Amino acid sequence: MKKKLINFKNALVLVVGDLILDCYWYSKNYYVLSEELIPVAPIHTIQKQPGGAANVAKNIAEIGGNSKIIGFIGIDYEGLILKKLLNHTRIESDLIRIKKNKTITKIRILSEQKQLIRLDFQEKYIPKKFDLLYEKIISALTYYKVLVLSDYAKGTLVDIKKIINTVKKMSIPILIDPKGPDFKKYSGATLLTPNLSEFEKIVGKCHEEKEILDRGIKLVSKLNISALLVTRSENGMTLFQPKKEPIHFPAISKIASDVTGAGDTVISIIASSLATGYSLEEACFHANVGASVVVQKMGTETLTINELNAVLNIE
Numbered sequence: 001m002k003k004k005l006i007n008f009k010n011a012l013v014l015v016v017g018d019l020i021l022d023c024y025w026y027s028k029n030y031y032v033l034s035e036e037l038i039p040v041a042p043i044h045t046i047q048k049q050p051g052g053a054a055n056v057a058k059n060i061a062e063i064g065g066n067s068k069i070i071g072f073i074g075i076d077y078e079g080l081i082l083k084k085l086l087n088h089t090r091i092e093s094d095l096i097r098i099k100k101n102k103t104i105t106k107i108r109i110l111s112e113q114k115q116l117i118r119l120d121f122q123e124k125y126i127p128k129k130f131d132l133l134y135e136k137i138i139s140a141l142t143y144y145k146v147l148v149l150s151d152y153a154k155g156t157l158v159d160i161k162k163i164i165n166t167v168k169k170m171s172i173p174i175l176i177d178p179k180g181p182d183f184k185k186y187s188g189a190t191l192l193t194p195n196l197s198e199f200e201k202i203v204g205k206c207h208e209e210k211e212i213l214d215r216g217i218k219l220v221s222k223l224n225i226s227a228l229l230v231t232r233s234e235n236g237m238t239l240f241q242p243k244k245e246p247i248h249f250p251a252i253s254k255i256a257s258d259v260t261g262a263g264d265t266v267i268s269i270i271a272s273s274l275a276t277g278y279s280l281e282e283a284c285f286h287a288n289v290g291a292s293v294v295v296q297k298m299g300t301e302t303l304t305i306n307e308l309n310a311v312l313n314i315e
Helices: 053-062 077-085 130-140 160-169 196-203 209-223 262-276 280-294 305-311
Strands: 012-017 019-027 031-033 038-040 043-052 066-074 091-098 105-111 114-121 146-150 174-177 227-231 237-240 247-249
Touching: 012 053, 012 130, 012 262, 019 053, 019 066, 019 077, 043 053, 043 077, 053 066, 053 077, 053 091, 053 146, 053 262, 066 077, 066 130, 077 091, 091 130, 130 160, 146 160, 146 262, 160 174, 174 262, 196 209, 196 227, 209 227, 209 237, 227 262, 227 280, 237 280, 247 280, 262 280, 280 305
Parallel strands: 012 066, 012 146, 019 105, 066 091, 146 174
Antiparallel strands: 019 043, 031 038, 105 114, 227 237, 237 247
């Protein structure tokens, strides 16, 4: 594939999904009290970052694209922090505040680049404002060229089928980062981007390459989708399309410090590429390169367009 300078400044992507506040508590001197067997992790640094669908919007902005994020937050301190973290010149935020729900927050405690424990606050959003969310989506798509639905199974996309059916009639690409045991609700989408574990929960455990390929082809047909991209960590990613041979993209980096948020990076680069006019194959090639950069970082991290171009040896 011919390499050329990538520029996403004209990419217009609408992101809708579960908004999460990701917190990272870092400890240098983790130890265990021998007499009580109680782990102790003295915290020296705390970082807060946009998570879930919010991380997708941030990824798009960091690689030079333009995104709008629509989703729910609670009426709380964490919601205010998340809104502040999304204050970016290339991100337009349209956050719907809902009562009786806290903003979903995840705290990860890490030491020596290893995650010790994750603490989750608020399991799901229980919104009564889906109609408002739906109206905002349809209104925004008069301007934005690609729709990303970031499903973390946290309640925001409770009627995702209604969104897909309407947007499909508008001839706008629908990219979905799926979650859960039911992929039928995503039927009719343009692209699904499950990781291998999520894929195997749908099609069964794959013990050899041929099983992955055969079941990927069948799943595309069964769900009536335009494409399926299975991300496979150190084994790269594989693209399935109707009536086409699967395309495999080998991993560039075999070392992964942390895969948290890597799926967000993948779908962000694909969406930005499609919104810029690249083909799906080119978009997946770009995403595979981008994923190789972000998995070498700790936490829910993003990459810049300069980092992406540097790995492509374009600079």
